Amino acid sequence: MQPRRIARELALLSLSQLPSSPEKLETQQLSNMVLAAVRTLTTEVQDTLTTAAAELQRASDRLLSSETRASDLRTSRSMVDESIQLTQSAINRIGTALELPELIQLANQPEFDVRTYALQVVRAVNIHRPEIDEQLNAALVDWQVSRLARIDRDLLRIAVAEILYLGVPDRVAINEAVELAKRYSGDDGHRFINGVLRRISEQTQAAYPKS
Incomplete structure (x- = not known):
């Protein structure tokens, strides 16, 4: 993955977690930005899994309260499929969180500073x-x-x-x-x-x- 692309991804994931003040932003180290990105992904995983669990519960409740009508079965299956997709999305987020530090380390070559460009992006958005x-x-x-x-x-x-x-x-x-x-x-x-x-x-x- 290209270093600039990784910097852009880091900016995206850490934007909501970093301070908006230009002075405070300049003090952020790469490790702070990675931590902010992982926190964002962790929050998304938790929210997604909560939604998936609620969808499974709704499917279960519908099956238990139904008379096994075809329409109820179709609806329940749709809910289960949705919960599976949400769970897969959460798993993908976990994988991204695990990969991010290694990708940044690989991309942080002398000719390109991932931190510098990520902060430039965040600063431009904030200002x-x-x-x-x-x-x-x-x-x-x-x-x-x-x-x-x-x-x-x-x-x-x-x-x-x-x-x-x-x-x-x-x-x-x-x-x-x-x-x-x-x-x-x-x-x-x-x-x-x-x-x-x-x-x-x-x-x-x-x-x-x-x-």
């Missing part, structure tokens, strides 16, 4: 959040940034920050966000992320056409 959210709200159709799932909201903010403030080409920022969405968002999350960011890219190019 320019009002402008970033304004861009996102303009691109969202009948929706608002504040109503998005946290992972989708942070993915979009990071991609826009890279495009507008870190000089990353639109195509690269969009592709990287889509790849991260495939790892961390819902089933159709990557398509949603792709659509929103492409609208932002079109709006930006229309507002600031290249000479």
Whole structure:
């Protein structure tokens, strides 16, 4: 995995856990950021497993209270399938948490500092959040940034920050966000992320056409 991609992933996972103050942000060591990322993943695992357990309980309750009608059996099977998918998602998150420190160690080569770029991304999101959210709200159709799932909201903010403030080409920022969405968002999350960011890219190019 490319070092810059790992830095972007680290920024995504640690963004909600790191201080927003630029001064405090600068004092964060790589180990602090990894810990923040693992905490984010741990919280997601706990929440996902809780949801999966509740879905299994609902399926069990429906079976126990039903008269074994075909519709009840289909509904219960759907609930069990959903809980299995949620559990698999939680297992994948655990795997990511275990892999992250090793990936960062491998990527932290002398020519590229993972910590530095991850902090640049987090700093850009924090400093320019009002402008970033304004861009996102303009691109969202009948929706608002504040109503998005946290992972989708942070993915979009990071991609826009890279495009507008870190000089990353639109195509690269969009592709990287889509790849991260495939790892961390819902089933159709990557398509949603792709659509929103492409609208932002079109709006930006229309507002600031290249000479």
